[in-house]
Amino acid sequence: MEQEPVNVSEFQKLAKQILPKMYYDFITGGADDEYTLRENIEAFRRITFRPRVLVDVSRINLSTTILGHKISVPIMLAPTARHKIAHPEGEVATARAAAACNTIMVLSFTSNCTLEEVASSCDAVRFFQLYVLKRRDVSAHLVQRAESNGYKAIVLTADRPRLGQREADIKNRLLLPKVKIYEGLISTKSHSGKGSDLESIASGIMDASFTWKVLTIIQCIV
Numbered sequence: 001m002e003q004e005p006v007n008v009s010e011f012q013k014l015a016k017q018i019l020p021k022m023y024y025d026f027i028t029g030g031a032d033d034e035y036t037l038r039e040n041i042e043a044f045r046r047i048t049f050r051p052r053v054l055v056d057v058s059r060i061n062l063s064t065t066i067l068g069h070k071i072s073v074p075i076m077l078a079p080t081a082r083h084k085i086a087h088p089e090g091e092v093a094t095a096r097a098a099a100a101c102n103t104i105m106v107l108s109f110t111s112n113c114t115l116e117e118v119a120s121s122c123d124a125v126r127f128f129q130l131y132v133l134k135r136r137d138v139s140a141h142l143v144q145r146a147e148s149n150g151y152k153a154i155v156l157t158a159d160r161p162r163l164g165q166r167e168a169d170i171k172n173r174l175l176l177p178k179v180k181i182y183e184g185l186i187s188t189k190s191h192s193g194k195g196s197d198l199e200s201i202a203s204g205i206m207d208a209s210f211t212w213k214v215l216t217i218i219q220c221i222v
């Protein structure tokens with residue numbers, strides 16, 4: 001592409017040209033027949049805006065507040081794993097981008113940079129995404145580190161007790177760079193040749209028995 005990309009789909013085309021196939025497929029792929037993935041995009045397409053003409057739009061303000069933090073547009077950076085597959089600086093670069101856009105970054109639990117590296121790289125408001133692991137002590141330890149490094153909220157992921165059947169990752173035998181955030185806490189040994197890295201890591205460490213009931217108990221303790 002000779003010209004600078006001007007929208008998200010043009011960035012996606014560029015990414016496809018540049019990234020190794022296994023990483024591009026990981027970022028863009030979904031589970032099984034990817035029915036839900038397609039439906040998510042279609043659902044956004046069904047939303048339309050009703051134009052209200054002859055309204056004074058000489059000054060527009062899209063800012064809003066999330067948990068008391070003011071952001072410039074009602075868009076935040078969702079937690080996404082392992083940014084080093086797309087950029088050598090990983091989540092540190094993403095955090096700088098969030099700060100430049102005056103929005104909030106949610107740092108993924110499966111991040112290639114540590115909580116501390118991201119915290120010291122910029123002054124973006126940061127939240128920390130949490131998976132509840134079988135090793136509750138590891139989850140608790142990371143929550144404490146998030147708190148002491150100025151992360152303002154915990155974003156609990158509730159939709160991934162098990163990994164979906166991500167067919168492209170299995171075919172590609174996906175191998176991913178290390179999750180630095182886990183260093184010294186849990187082993188993230190790569191797979192032994194079958195399936196993808198994700199599969200072997202996720203099935204071993206996630207607490208698939210975690211429920212609303214347990215969450216309520218934890219909230220009471222905190």
Ligand SMILES: Cc1cc2nc3c(=O)[nH]c(=O)nc-3n(C[C@H](O)[C@H](O)[C@H](O)COP(=O)(O)O)c2cc1C
Pocket residue numbers: 026027028040078079080081082108109110129157
């Ligand atoms: C490549 C990729 C990695 C992701 N990694 C995480 C993650 O580490 N933790 C998490 O809670 N959600 C993760 N998600 C889910 C996103 O945070 C988000 O909920 C999901 O992509 C739906 O939003 P969207 O429709 O804007 O893509 C990931 C999504 C993608 C595409």
